Amino acid sequence: MDDHATRISAWTGLEAAARADAAGRIVDLFDVEPDRLKRLSLTAAGLSLDLSKQPWSHAGVEAGFVLARAADVEGHRDRLFAGDEVNATEHRPALHMALRAPDGASFRALGRPVSAEVEATRGAMKAFAEGVRGGKIVGATGKPFTAIVHIGIGGSDLGPKLVWEALKPLEAPIALRFVANVDGAEIAAALAGLDPAQTLVVVVSKSFTTEETLVNGRAARAWLAAALGEAGANQHLAAVSANVPGAKAYGVAPERVFAFWDWVGGRYSLWSAVGLSTAIALGWEAFAQLLAGGAAMDTHFRQAPPERNAPLLLALAHVFNRNGLGRPIRAVVPYARRLALLPAFLQQLEMESNGKRVDARGFPLSRGTAAAVFGDAGTTGQHAFFQMLHQGTEVIPVDIVAVARGDEGPADHQARLLANAVAQAEALMVGHANTAEPHRNFPGDRPTSFILLDRLTPAALGALIALYEHKVFVEGVLWGIDSFDQWGVELGKTLAKAVFAELGGGDAGAHDPSTAALIARLRG
Numbered sequence: 001m002d003d004h005a006t007r008i009s010a011w012t013g014l015e016a017a018a019r020a021d022a023a024g025r026i027v028d029l030f031d032v033e034p035d036r037l038k039r040l041s042l043t044a045a046g047l048s049l050d051l052s053k054q055p056w057s058h059a060g061v062e063a064g065f066v067l068a069r070a071a072d073v074e075g076h077r078d079r080l081f082a083g084d085e086v087n088a089t090e091h092r093p094a095l096h097m098a099l100r101a102p103d104g105a106s107f108r109a110l111g112r113p114v115s116a117e118v119e120a121t122r123g124a125m126k127a128f129a130e131g132v133r134g135g136k137i138v139g140a141t142g143k144p145f146t147a148i149v150h151i152g153i154g155g156s157d158l159g160p161k162l163v164w165e166a167l168k169p170l171e172a173p174i175a176l177r178f179v180a181n182v183d184g185a186e187i188a189a190a191l192a193g194l195d196p197a198q199t200l201v202v203v204v205s206k207s208f209t210t211e212e213t214l215v216n217g218r219a220a221r222a223w224l225a226a227a228l229g230e231a232g233a234n235q236h237l238a239a240v241s242a243n244v245p246g247a248k249a250y251g252v253a254p255e256r257v258f259a260f261w262d263w264v265g266g267r268y269s270l271w272s273a274v275g276l277s278t279a280i281a282l283g284w285e286a287f288a289q290l291l292a293g294g295a296a297m298d299t300h301f302r303q304a305p306p307e308r309n310a311p312l313l314l315a316l317a318h319v320f321n322r323n324g325l326g327r328p329i330r331a332v333v334p335y336a337r338r339l340a341l342l343p344a345f346l347q348q349l350e351m352e353s354n355g356k357r358v359d360a361r362g363f364p365l366s367r368g369t370a371a372a373v374f375g376d377a378g379t380t381g382q383h384a385f386f387q388m389l390h391q392g393t394e395v396i397p398v399d400i401v402a403v404a405r406g407d408e409g410p411a412d413h414q415a416r417l418l419a420n421a422v423a424q425a426e427a428l429m430v431g432h433a434n435t436a437e438p439h440r441n442f443p444g445d446r447p448t449s450f451i452l453l454d455r456l457t458p459a460a461l462g463a464l465i466a467l468y469e470h471k472v473f474v475e476g477v478l479w480g481i482d483s484f485d486q487w488g489v490e491l492g493k494t495l496a497k498a499v500f501a502e503l504g505g506g507d508a509g510a511h512d513p514s515t516a517a518l519i520a521r522l523r524g
């Protein structure tokens with residue numbers, strides 16, 4: 001069989017295995033497979049995963065491995081780490097792993113060594129972060145910085161914001177606020193109550209062409225300049241970009257521009273200088289530990305055999321549900337308030353990476369790709385959308401992320417929180433039959449992946465994020481798509497520019513009747 005035929009046959013095998021498994025119930029598989037729990041429980045970079053509540057039998061998991069071999073996941077993984085052109089439509093590698101590798105690594109992007117450059121930038125970042133945090137780098141009036149306003153959107157926002165919310169101290173010596181949306185309410189709220197003389201503004205944009213970020217950056221600069229003058233404002237600005245000339249042209253002092261590279265995808269960039277504000281506000285040691293956790297997951301992904309490989313198994317579980325059982329939605333429920341932004345982060349990571357309808361060569365796909373991801377922190381989500389998870393017409397697989405040991409709040413709260421995480425996973429799988437009262441009947445047989453962090457440390461968070469990054473990569477390989485481009489976001493951006501001009505009184509363009517009516521209604 002040629003490669004294509006092997007893949008087709010592997011997909012057919014997975015779909016047949018899923019159909020066979022759908023005839024039984026997940027919970028019954030524990031009786032017929034005595035080693036099930038052991039086989040489907042694994043550890044990776046300090047995280048524990050239990051995938052035994054997924055709807056696959058031993059044969060179903062094996063069919064997943066056959067598919068992974070047919071798609072050559074290992075070969076693609078090696079190409080990813082080798083810095084080959086895995087982003088075919090943009091002719092780029094995707095080397096976020098180089099950013100979190102310890103000093104002395106030797107990553108290459110399309111053959112060009114990059115690790116020395118990464119370390120040099122990391123050194124500059126560290127010096128700046130420690131200078132600001134330690135009060136050596138001060139504002140125009142000589143006062144230390146007590147607040148940072150981080151301006152960026154998409155990958156230049158979601159990762160750092162997740163990291164900050166997960167790890168910030170209860171009483172932070174340096175406050176960190178985020179501005180992403182072009183909605184003026186957001187910049188207004190971020191600047192409210194801050195003293196410009198003690199505020200550092202960090203403008204983060206890979207391209208330095210993103211409208212929201214440039215507009216918000218200008219507003220923040222004007223706010224600084226009104227209090228400190230133009231020259232003073234410069235001392236309060238830093239920028240992070242892969243377009244260094246663009247950042248300098250924007251008026252940021254050259255020594256305050258921190259570079260990253262076109263081989264870092266926006267949604268994979270929190271490990272780069274995009275993390276500058278978090279490195280300042282959390283302290284360098286925490287940021288370094290975050291990187292170390294991500295690097296530990298990289299090592300696991302490269303070295304663990306398929307049967308123990310967490311990103312691979314998590315991806316296969318998803319594909320088994322998505323393609324084998326036709327489930328196009330997935331919920332992510334972190335039982336940790338500090339991880340409440342994980343679903344939002346994963347929406348970009350998964351849906352921007354894998355929400356594609358053609359393969360890497362541009363041919364239409366015959367199978368579904370990324371599931372729609374939604375979620376919220378447990379237990380709050382239980383009182384909102386869990387009704388649908390338990391009794392809705394669709395089966396929605398759930399990722400439950402929990403933290404074994406929590407250090408905050410009264411002692412019994414953590415046990416109550418964990419009890420809910422465990423009980424929900426049990427209830428979703430086991431259900432509760434009540435034939436007399438159908439509205440009280442819980443069908444069960446609803447799958448979960450259970451991911452457990454021992455503590456919510458920077459390293460554990462880094463490992464968790466990298467776990468999902470690699471899961472998304474594996475899924476992209478199985479589906480044959482380019483996970484690292486995002487052409488689907490372009491059309492709306494282009495049209496918004498034209499509509500903006502029209503709303504401001506410019507000539508009316510050609511539109512469909514509905515759009516034309518909206519523009520007419522909103523024109524100033």
Ligand code: F6P
Binds near residue numbers: 206210266486
């Ligand atoms: O939403 C599209 C997108 O290009 C994302 O991929 C990216 O993370 C975001 O915009 C921000 O882009 P930039 O960092 O270039 O401002």
